[in-house]
Amino acid sequence: MLEVEGTVHGRRVDLDVDVGLPDGARVKVTIDAASLTRQQKLAVFESVFGSCAGDPTFSQAVAEIEALRDSRPPRDVEL
Numbered sequence: 001m002l003e004v005e006g007t008v009h010g011r012r013v014d015l016d017v018d019v020g021l022p023d024g025a026r027v028k029v030t031i032d033a034a035s036l037t038r039q040q041k042l043a044v045f046e047s048v049f050g051s052c053a054g055d056p057t058f059s060q061a062v063a064e065i066e067a068l069r070d071s072r073p074p075r076d077v078e079l
Helices: 038-048 056-071
Strands: 006-009 012-015
Touching (some): 038 056
Antiparallel strands (some): 006 012
């Protein structure tokens, strides 16, 4: 497996390096959300939940959730 970075343009990802695969080759892409900024994460979320796009109350709710996550330790989970 090879790990490379790239830039998203709509549904296309332009890789920073040539990986030597022919045009049309199928690949599996894993998105590393940890490397996204808060604004990028919000844009991804809004693209999935389009009814929230442009809703100022949604942005406020996300900010409140993030603040709560930062202020509380994670809960114990028993499996």
